Amino acid sequence: MIQNTRASRTALAFLLTVTLAPSVSAQFVTDGSIYSRFGIGELRQSATSQAAAMGGGGTAFRGALYTNFANPAAYGDLVLTSLAAGVNYQTVSARDALDNHGRLSSGNLSFLQFSLPLKAQKLGIGATFAPYSVSRYRVRVSSAVQLPSDTTAYTIDYGGSGGLQQATFAVGYTINSHVSVGATGMGLFGAIEESQETNFENASYTRSILSSSTRLRGFSGSVGVLGSAKNLLRENDRLTVGMTYSFPVNLQADRVLTSGDPQERDTLNSAITGDLSIPSSLAIGLHYRASSHVSVIADVLSQRWSGFSSTVTLPGYVPDAAGNNIRDRVRLSGGVEWLPAGNDALAGYAARIAYRFGVFYDQSYISPSASMAIDAIGATGGLSLPTLVPGTRIDINLEVGQRGTTDNGLVKDRFFKIGLNVNVGERWFLKQRLG
Numbered sequence: 001m002i003q004n005t006r007a008s009r010t011a012l013a014f015l016l017t018v019t020l021a022p023s024v025s026a027q028f029v030t031d032g033s034i035y036s037r038f039g040i041g042e043l044r045q046s047a048t049s050q051a052a053a054m055g056g057g058g059t060a061f062r063g064a065l066y067t068n069f070a071n072p073a074a075y076g077d078l079v080l081t082s083l084a085a086g087v088n089y090q091t092v093s094a095r096d097a098l099d100n101h102g103r104l105s106s107g108n109l110s111f112l113q114f115s116l117p118l119k120a121q122k123l124g125i126g127a128t129f130a131p132y133s134v135s136r137y138r139v140r141v142s143s144a145v146q147l148p149s150d151t152t153a154y155t156i157d158y159g160g161s162g163g164l165q166q167a168t169f170a171v172g173y174t175i176n177s178h179v180s181v182g183a184t185g186m187g188l189f190g191a192i193e194e195s196q197e198t199n200f201e202n203a204s205y206t207r208s209i210l211s212s213s214t215r216l217r218g219f220s221g222s223v224g225v226l227g228s229a230k231n232l233l234r235e236n237d238r239l240t241v242g243m244t245y246s247f248p249v250n251l252q253a254d255r256v257l258t259s260g261d262p263q264e265r266d267t268l269n270s271a272i273t274g275d276l277s278i279p280s281s282l283a284i285g286l287h288y289r290a291s292s293h294v295s296v297i298a299d300v301l302s303q304r305w306s307g308f309s310s311t312v313t314l315p316g317y318v319p320d321a322a323g324n325n326i327r328d329r330v331r332l333s334g335g336v337e338w339l340p341a342g343n344d345a346l347a348g349y350a351a352r353i354a355y356r357f358g359v360f361y362d363q364s365y366i367s368p369s370a371s372m373a374i375d376a377i378g379a380t381g382g383l384s385l386p387t388l389v390p391g392t393r394i395d396i397n398l399e400v401g402q403r404g405t406t407d408n409g410l411v412k413d414r415f416f417k418i419g420l421n422v423n424v425g426e427r428w429f430l431k432q433r434l435g
Contacts, residue, residue, distance in 0.1 A: 053382025054335025057299025072182030075172025
């Protein structure tokens with residue numbers, strides 16, 4: 001019999017975690033995306049509600065109504081003082097090759113953004129708060145371990161929550177009618193919580209609960225440029241090329257390990273400290289505005305995660321170990337927007353609704369299996385509804401897709417997301433004129 005002591009609980013949990021290979025059977029059920037357990041979590045794409053409904057890119061978007069916080073150079077286009085916010089609700093369904101399955105639904109803030117033109121269409125500033133990564137999953141592993149005296153069935157429940165948030169401050173400047181530049185300062189911070197609970201079918205063995213909390217924080221920035229040309233294929237069309245380079249982010253990590261129920265947890269050791277480096281990224285986009293009715297965008301993002309380094313162990317990554325499951329991230333996206341009314345403010349309501357559609361492909365930066373690549377593909381869509389207040393629109397966005405594979409004991413995620421976004425814009429600091 002294993003006694004109910006801290007040392008025995010820790011040793012047993014370590015034994016079950018590391019030596020599952022000799023188990024006589026195993027199956028698992030997962031809720032949420034198990035892939036969000038690895039690395040620093042599932043990376044989120046920062047985009048306005050307009051770009052999110054068109055595949056999630058938007059590096060080259062420029063305009064007066066939406067503030068394109070994917071590229072700081074776009075702040076130089078501001079005419080209206082803008083406040084934008086979005087929330088979303090997402091459901092993730094996971095299934096493996098043995099038809100074990102689970103589902104997890106959750107809602108969260110997708111972004112909060114404020115922008116202000118210091119000089120209309122010349123100099124603007126703005127601040128944004130949005131998720132950078134998300135860890136949200138529940139996994140149950142059912143198995144049995146062969147001990148010298150008997151075969152003992154057990155379950156291990158893994159759980160994770162949290163992620164990283166980003167807070168940015170940006171400034172953009174329009175050099176001339178063709179070129180704008182900008183820069184962003186960014187703070188990354190947050191905590192990733194993980195838990196592991198082991199329960200035995202045989203009451204002679206004691207339940208084990210291990211938890212860890214990893215807090216991360218750091219600073220970085222990015223630079224961006226936009227270049228436009230008009231009247232290329234037809235009168236009043238415009239082609240814009242955008243590029244954003246994000247510098248590496250060095251994060252300080254503090255991890256605390258505990259054992260026991262939440263109300264009576266024991267700290268297993270002093271806090272573990274270290275640091276990790278998120279690599280730089282480069283995004284390039286095209287935006288072709290054929291007319292006031294139709295716009296098309298295309299984007300590619302590349303991030304060299306193969307250069308990732310960390311002095312703390314993360315799921316899927318062990319410092320100084322060979323064969324870590326890290327690879328470079330590539331994201332491709334494209335989309336179209338159709339606004340029947342164009343610039344006609346007196347058109348009927350249905351004609352003033354903007355209709356959007358997009359697709360994307362995302363090659364994940366980390367995998368639970370070194371031999372398997374985890375990719376995501378999806379489609380997006382949305383409606384942008386005008387309101388009685390000029391400069392204010394309500395956007396409804398949808399996203400559907402799948403991630404992963406059921407090969408090699410992995411799982412396939414199918415996800416559905418619906419978002420509600422409000423963009424409020426108005427002119428501030430107008431000078432009064434006497435007639």
